[in-house]
Amino acid sequence: MSAPVGSAKSHAPRWGVALGLFGLAFALRAAFLLASSDSTWPHSMRYEGDAPVWARWAAALARGERFEYDLPLRAPGAAYLVHLLGGPPFETLKLVWCGLSAATVALLYLVAGGLAGARVGLLAAAWLALSFGDYQLATSLNNETPYALALLASIALTSRWVERPTLAGSLALGIVHGAAALLRAEHVAFVALASSWALVRVWPTVERRSRACLGTAFVALALVATCTPGAWRAHVASSRFNHLSRIIEWSKFVPPWTGDAWRAIDRLPGFAREPSARHLADLRRAAGDVEVGLDDVERFFADWGYTPEPIAEWTLVTWKGPLDFALANHPLATGGFSRAALLDGRDPEPTFSFARPSHLRLLNHGWSTGAGWLAEDPARTTRLLAAKLARFSDGATLGFGARDLPYGAAGVRRPVDLTVPQGGAAWRALLGLSFAAGAWVAWRRRVGALFAFALLYKLAVTLAFYGYARQAASIGCVFAFLAALALDELLTRVRAAHPGAGRALAWALGLLALGLIAVDVAEWRSPTAFEVRSTAPAPRIVSPSDWGSVESFDELVLEPR
Numbered sequence: 001m002s003a004p005v006g007s008a009k010s011h012a013p014r015w016g017v018a019l020g021l022f023g024l025a026f027a028l029r030a031a032f033l034l035a036s037s038d039s040t041w042p043h044s045m046r047y048e049g050d051a052p053v054w055a056r057w058a059a060a061l062a063r064g065e066r067f068e069y070d071l072p073l074r075a076p077g078a079a080y081l082v083h084l085l086g087g088p089p090f091e092t093l094k095l096v097w098c099g100l101s102a103a104t105v106a107l108l109y110l111v112a113g114g115l116a117g118a119r120v121g122l123l124a125a126a127w128l129a130l131s132f133g134d135y136q137l138a139t140s141l142n143n144e145t146p147y148a149l150a151l152l153a154s155i156a157l158t159s160r161w162v163e164r165p166t167l168a169g170s171l172a173l174g175i176v177h178g179a180a181a182l183l184r185a186e187h188v189a190f191v192a193l194a195s196s197w198a199l200v201r202v203w204p205t206v207e208r209r210s211r212a213c214l215g216t217a218f219v220a221l222a223l224v225a226t227c228t229p230g231a232w233r234a235h236v237a238s239s240r241f242n243h244l245s246r247i248i249e250w251s252k253f254v255p256p257w258t259g260d261a262w263r264a265i266d267r268l269p270g271f272a273r274e275p276s277a278r279h280l281a282d283l284r285r286a287a288g289d290v291e292v293g294l295d296d297v298e299r300f301f302a303d304w305g306y307t308p309e310p311i312a313e314w315t316l317v318t319w320k321g322p323l324d325f326a327l328a329n330h331p332l333a334t335g336g337f338s339r340a341a342l343l344d345g346r347d348p349e350p351t352f353s354f355a356r357p358s359h360l361r362l363l364n365h366g367w368s369t370g371a372g373w374l375a376e377d378p379a380r381t382t383r384l385l386a387a388k389l390a391r392f393s394d395g396a397t398l399g400f401g402a403r404d405l406p407y408g409a410a411g412v413r414r415p416v417d418l419t420v421p422q423g424g425a426a427w428r429a430l431l432g433l434s435f436a437a438g439a440w441v442a443w444r445r446r447v448g449a450l451f452a453f454a455l456l457y458k459l460a461v462t463l464a465f466y467g468y469a470r471q472a473a474s475i476g477c478v479f480a481f482l483a484a485l486a487l488d489e490l491l492t493r494v495r496a497a498h499p500g501a502g503r504a505l506a507w508a509l510g511l512l513a514l515g516l517i518a519v520d521v522a523e524w525r526s527p528t529a530f531e532v533r534s535t536a537p538a539p540r541i542v543s544p545s546d547w548g549s550v551e552s553f554d555e556l557v558l559e560p561r
Contacts, residue, residue, distance in 0.1 A: 014113060017122070018106040025129040026102035028520060029138040032402050033094050035524040036139070042090045044140045045530060045550075045558065046411070046419040049470065050074070051141040052551055055090070058082035070237035071311075072318040076230050077182035078143035090141065097145050101138035104149045105129045108477045111156045112484060115447045119491070123484035123509075124477070130516050131480070132404040133395055133473035136418050143183045144474035150180035151190070152477050155450045158194050161215065162201045165208065170215035174222020181227060184474070185317040186461045188223075193453040195219060227316050235313055241354075242310040245270035253281050253292070260294035272308035275355035276300075304344075304357035309364050311354070322366025323352075328388075328465045329370040331380065335387030335467040337415040337553075388467025392459070394420040395469030396435070396479050397428040401516040402523040409528045413556040418469045431483075438482030441489045448485070451478045529561045 038044045043051035057079035060067040067079070085093055105128050113121025128134055137145045157173040180187040195216055202212040250262050257277075265277050280300045284292050301307040312319045327333070332340035342350050344358040352359050362369060374381045395418060399407045407421035414420075442448040455478045462471050472479070487509070495502025534541060534554040541552040 014110060014118065014121075018109050021109050021125045021129060022102045022106035025105040025125075026098055028129065028402075028517070029098035029101055029135060030095055031520065031524045032135050033091075033098060033139045035402075035527045037527070037529075039091045039094065039139075040089065042093075042141045043551075044136070045532065046413060047136045047140040047142065047417075047470070048413070048551060049140060049142045049144075049416055049418075050078070054079045054082050054141055054143070055088075058087050062087055066237075069241060070233055071241060072230070072234035072238070072315050073320050075143065075182055075185045075317050077179065077184075078141065078146065080182075081146060082141060093141055094139055097141060098138045100145050100149050101134055102129075104145075104152055104477060105134075107149065107152050107156065108480060111152060111159070112481050115159070116445065116481075116485060117488070120481075120484045120488045123487050124480040126513055127480040127483050128476055130400045130513065131398065131473075131476050132400055132402070133398040133418065133469075134476050135402060137470070137473055137476075142470070144470055147180055147183040147187070148474050148477060150176055150183060151187070151454060151475065154180060154190070154194065155454070158198055158450055161219075162198050165198075165202060165212045165215040167215065167218060170218035171222045174219040175226050177219065178223040178226025181223065181317055182230065185321070186457070188316070189457045189460065190454060191219075191223065193457060194450055197449055197453065224316070231314070231316055234315060234318075238311055238313040238319075241271045242269045242313065245273040248274055248277055253277070255281070255284055255289050255291050257281075257292045258294065261292050261297050264294055264297045268308050269310045271311075272355050272360070275353075276308065301357060306357040306361040308355070308357055308360050311360075311363065320363070322370075323363045324366070324465050326362040326366035326370040326373075329373050329381075329384065331373055331376070333384060335384060335391055336417060337466050337468075385463055388462050389459075391417070391467035391469055392462045392472045393428070393432070394418075395472030397424075397431045398469075398473070399424075399427070402520045403528070405516065405519065409530075409558075409560045411558050413558060414469075415553045415555060416466075416468070418473060419558055420469050434486045435479055435482045437486035437489070438484070441485040442482065445485075448481060451481050454478050530558045531561050533557050533559075 033039050036044065041051075042055035043049060053074070057067045057076075061079070061083040068074075082093060085096055087093075105125050108128055109121040109125035111121075112124040137148070154173065154176045157169065157176055161169045161173055177187065177191050181191070199212055199216060202208050248262070248265070250257055262277075265273050268276060280292065280297065283300070284296060289296070327338055327341045330338060330341035332338065332343075339349070341362060342352060342359060344350070344356075350356065350359075354360055354363070374384075391414070398418075398420065399405045403409050404411070404421060406427055407424050411419040411421045439452070442452070454475050458471055458475050462468070491502055491505060494505055532541075532550075533539075534552065534556055536554040539552075540554055541550050541556075
């Protein structure tokens, strides 16, 4: 790998270019945002994701209230960032997100340029600046936009650390890794890959081994320290959830309970006691029983197939991984977000509940449950994994500009995901070939190992959990870097064979970028209006009164009017 971003002196002119790229990228995203009718929502019509959740969580923080019992159900970074920035108006917050996205473009220019040359840096930054996937991420209050910046910053800092593993550099890298993990908990997988690679790079230099080992320890300590306040808060909440319960007045229950029966309920985790007792009492009363005994309690949980156990009380960021793994790999899952695993035959569409034994089992034993489903039918598992990768590739092969060229504005928004176009097989194949060519160039030039690790870990996360286009879009810098390497190699070879043709190709790329910007200007003057419809048999689109937008877990089709 070549040297990372170098000295201030050698790269002083490039900082001016980076600033210009930041301004251009911010202008493109801000104009795209302000021209849309959904600029005042926390999310957008094209990408809802978890933005409404972050907005409600931030509002609870502003009121000094607990959100979801303070339990570590989600990575907290985005919600706390919204809160720290002051909350609504959402349009102002979205402009901050546009700034974070633009900063990622500028940083990519510096990082890619430092690794593979200024032309690669410029090509990569231009690619990302005009990426429609990045437009979508920048205009919805999601965790992918700040995560993309944190990921790229960690790549830059790791590159510097390999050259000079200082204590200050180790602490800075650990803090950035911690911030990234608070946004996307799976980032710890990238930390493991990047740290191992960095140690291998430094190890041949004997005099730096001890410093590198100590530095790696400080990276880990800084990461853990960054996550510790949230981890402690989650521990306190989880412990409280396990041990505290509403007071159950057994004397008022009809039918009455035997001592053995209520003592069996008292042995359950605190959060499961009162709901289980109420549910069982209702069932026995409806059956006409005159008493609830221990055998009734045992039979009740045997019918559910699981007796409630305590939830985990310690985690670095979130303990929802087992639940997501089970949801993503249920036999009825289709590759993206799915609630099929929550269906237990008792309600048509249940929401997740800790007190529901079938749901709690997925939270506490989701790894083994999901693995069992995957092992049941290898052919079905193969189809599921292929579907996940197909959705991931949708996010990697989006078009350019505000109209998602060459696809056009129409698209499909899958649950909790970006809007992606349908069709365009030839364009997708061309982009796929360019990424593959870029990977070959990276291997031949021995550059970009950290970008490769980012791609590999995201692919692993996609295969294990949900197939999301937004997973690929969150590492748009990786695909931009690969495409830039491929274009740089093409320009080099064409110019070597035919200098005039090489210059013409370079001019053509520049004019193409200007053309895309011109299309954006036209879009700002006359924004595309959409007809939105759900593909679900029973559509579920709600309009919350708190911000007047629409929310839906349905698959939505967006068609220009």
